[in-house]
Amino acid sequence: MVYLWSILCFGGLVTVLAAWLMISEHLLVNYGFCKLDINTGQKPLEVDGGQTLLFTLYSNEIFIPSACGGKGSCGHCKIVITSGGGPVLPTETPYLTRKEIRTNLRLACQVKIREDIYVRIPEELLNVRMFSSTVENVHNLTHDIKEIQLHLEEPAEISHRPGQYIQVQAPSQDGPVFRAYSISSPVHEPSVVELVVRLVPGGIGSTYLHNLSVGESVNFTGPYGEFYLNEDPTVEIVCVGGGCGMAPMKNIICTVYKRWPERKCWLFFGCRTSADVFYLREFETLANKHPNFHVVYALSDKLEGDEKWDGKTGFIHLSVDKHLEPGAKRQAFLCGPPLMIEAVTRVLKEKGISSEDIFYDEF
Ligand SMILES: Cc1cc2nc3c(=O)[nH]c(=O)nc-3n(C[C@H](O)[C@H](O)[C@H](O)COP(=O)(O)OP(=O)(O)OC[C@H]3O[C@@H](n4cnc5c(N)ncnc54)[C@H](O)[C@@H]3O)c2cc1C
Numbered sequence: 001m002v003y004l005w006s007i008l009c010f011g012g013l014v015t016v017l018a019a020w021l022m023i024s025e026h027l028l029v030n031y032g033f034c035k036l037d038i039n040t041g042q043k044p045l046e047v048d049g050g051q052t053l054l055f056t057l058y059s060n061e062i063f064i065p066s067a068c069g070g071k072g073s074c075g076h077c078k079i080v081i082t083s084g085g086g087p088v089l090p091t092e093t094p095y096l097t098r099k100e101i102r103t104n105l106r107l108a109c110q111v112k113i114r115e116d117i118y119v120r121i122p123e124e125l126l127n128v129r130m131f132s133s134t135v136e137n138v139h140n141l142t143h144d145i146k147e148i149q150l151h152l153e154e155p156a157e158i159s160h161r162p163g164q165y166i167q168v169q170a171p172s173q174d175g176p177v178f179r180a181y182s183i184s185s186p187v188h189e190p191s192v193v194e195l196v197v198r199l200v201p202g203g204i205g206s207t208y209l210h211n212l213s214v215g216e217s218v219n220f221t222g223p224y225g226e227f228y229l230n231e232d233p234t235v236e237i238v239c240v241g242g243g244c245g246m247a248p249m250k251n252i253i254c255t256v257y258k259r260w261p262e263r264k265c266w267l268f269f270g271c272r273t274s275a276d277v278f279y280l281r282e283f284e285t286l287a288n289k290h291p292n293f294h295v296v297y298a299l300s301d302k303l304e305g306d307e308k309w310d311g312k313t314g315f316i317h318l319s320v321d322k323h324l325e326p327g328a329k330r331q332a333f334l335c336g337p338p339l340m341i342e343a344v345t346r347v348l349k350e351k352g353i354s355s356e357d358i359f360y361d362e363f
């Protein structure tokens, strides 16, 4: 009991002290103007000190990926700070490897600008734009997944690679927040961004998107993401997804068959029950047109009422293991929950696909 009280008192004291330090810093410390130098003079800025680097860059229309909206819980906002970032903070270390710390990578949402600061931002991120769009179409794919089509207004077109994502601005009690959603429409339809969104109960971004009606405005930034499709058509493409992890797969597959009708491509899609199955008929139609396209859907929890299901059952990594012969030149794209990604990656490596050829987004 005494131990418990000591721990509670110590915890309380630390919290009060931290809050006091934050309030004092906010009220008393004025950092004045600081220089924010991007890519050694490419984009020199003079900014107000005291804000986070992520917020300051956003205010200057430089949009860094920030799937958690700056809460320090996604690890997406990594950029190189060559000078002026101060020491690495305990809130950053869970998301940075030793190598990343050695190469000066930092979480932009955790670093505050307190002095002149020098950063390196990849050219691709400097080209990310804010888009305004109008909802063109919304329809239910399953009991908790909707397909939402956005027609771009300004700019009128987006240039993206298959598998990339956008960050939708959603209203919340504490002001606008951003959430990441993969683009499911193919790259040859630049005036449209289609999303496949699963409703997370109580979730800010997914609830906002699920409640949209045709004609409403939606703002987003993008495109973001590290997926690179191999341009060599002799390299087989393997897509593995589950749930809303379908979005980037649809984009990749439609893009592949627009450009290379003969290319070999696999889609493995894991669902819990038949109620979670969607786009199967569309992919079967595509497979009839392109004999080198192979579609495998598998149910992990076949339930009562699923008797009519004559497709595969079991976890999706088992289907991948069963269908892929080892040895072919392949590139793989995975999207879904972390456990699925881990299991599928293990199988793909056993089949001879190297880590550099396996791209994944966990969500
Ligand atoms: C690169 C990338 C691409 C993504 N693409 C898509 C996509 O195409 N379609 C899509 O639907 N989502 C996608 N996501 C996930 C999406 O960004 C949001 O995380 C998700 O919609 C939940 O956000 P929210 O604002 O609704 O919930 P929040 O308000 O952030 O969270 C509400 C509560 O739900 C919990 N929670 C958050 N996320 C999940 C989850 N996935 N499952 C269960 N509980 C959760 C939180 O811990 C919290 O307690 C992607 C994420 C990333 C990083």
Ligand code: FES
Pocket: 065, 066, 067, 068, 069, 070, 071, 072, 073, 074, 075, 076, 077, 107, 108, 109, 110
């Ligand atoms: S924005 Fe998510 S960790 Fe920085």
